[in-house]
Amino acid sequence: MRHPILLAACIVGVVAVAGCGKKSGEDTVTRAFQDVNVVDESNLNDVMLTVADPNEAVSYFTRTAQENPDRIDIQRSLGKSLIRAKRNQEAASVWGKVAASKDATADDKVDYADALIRAGDWAKAEKTLDSVPPTHETYNRYRLEAIVADSKQEWDKADSFYEIAIGLTTKPGSVMNNWGYSKLTRGDYQAAERLFGEAVKQDSTLFTAKNNLILARGAQREYSLPPIEMDQTERAQLLHTLALSAIKKGDVETGKGLLRDAISTHPQHFEAAVRSLRALENAG
Numbered sequence: 001m002r003h004p005i006l007l008a009a010c011i012v013g014v015v016a017v018a019g020c021g022k023k024s025g026e027d028t029v030t031r032a033f034q035d036v037n038v039v040d041e042s043n044l045n046d047v048m049l050t051v052a053d054p055n056e057a058v059s060y061f062t063r064t065a066q067e068n069p070d071r072i073d074i075q076r077s078l079g080k081s082l083i084r085a086k087r088n089q090e091a092a093s094v095w096g097k098v099a100a101s102k103d104a105t106a107d108d109k110v111d112y113a114d115a116l117i118r119a120g121d122w123a124k125a126e127k128t129l130d131s132v133p134p135t136h137e138t139y140n141r142y143r144l145e146a147i148v149a150d151s152k153q154e155w156d157k158a159d160s161f162y163e164i165a166i167g168l169t170t171k172p173g174s175v176m177n178n179w180g181y182s183k184l185t186r187g188d189y190q191a192a193e194r195l196f197g198e199a200v201k202q203d204s205t206l207f208t209a210k211n212n213l214i215l216a217r218g219a220q221r222e223y224s225l226p227p228i229e230m231d232q233t234e235r236a237q238l239l240h241t242l243a244l245s246a247i248k249k250g251d252v253e254t255g256k257g258l259l260r261d262a263i264s265t266h267p268q269h270f271e272a273a274v275r276s277l278r279a280l281e282n283a284g
Helices: 002-050 054-067 072-084 088-100 106-118 122-130 139-151 155-166 173-186 189-202 207-219 232-248 252-265 271-283
Strands: none
Touching (some): 072 106, 139 155, 173 207, 189 207, 252 271
16 A cells, blocks of 8 residues: 555655656756857947947947946946047046946046046146056056147156056057157158158058158158058049148148149049149149
8 A cells, every 4th residue: 555655655756757857958058048148248249349330339328328227238338338428528438437436447547538538628638647556557547648648748657657568568559640740830841751661561441650751751851652551542632741741841832742743643533632723723
């Protein structure tokens, strides 16, 4: 008579084990989907911060931040997306909240200073950078320190900060361009030319550095293009810049010749150069 009781106990045990197995399986599936959601969110955030339309990214992170008000990582992404959208005042406001958070890092303060500089609040940017611990030695921190020093015409400090920043990055092209522009505004055209040339060597896609290089050469009445990488359209645009530099220096005939070269070089109709040449010819 004990056999049915034993069998019933065994059945209960099997059901219990099966139940545990089912619950364990459900938990595993739930965790798996949570992991997938985290990965998907991370990928989507990366896409929004890099290749998405800047204003669409702002809308996405604004909505996500409202849904997750305690997530500082979303606030950071919102600040970055506002910078991409060139909505600098709003970006400075968001980064200010991030920097004031209990979970803020030194990098957050540096990003706040960056946003303040873009928004034109130089005094607050300098104060924010001063609050960053001196042990926080990063490329972005020293790049901004250099820009602030430039704005105050503290040239020695600017040069020192630019040099440190260059040593802290594997892609120094843009900061070399900034340093070169600083030298250009000081009238140190040879140093500017050298820095712009180095910037282009580091990153041949920096057209701004190429154009600045031409300005530095034109300021020294060097009216030939340097041996740098450029396509046909860039060559025409650089010849146009060189022509305007020559005209500004009073070398009008040289400028006319460079404008003609620019027009003939450009693969399409170069309206700006045509207008400049026509204005010169009509004037004299």
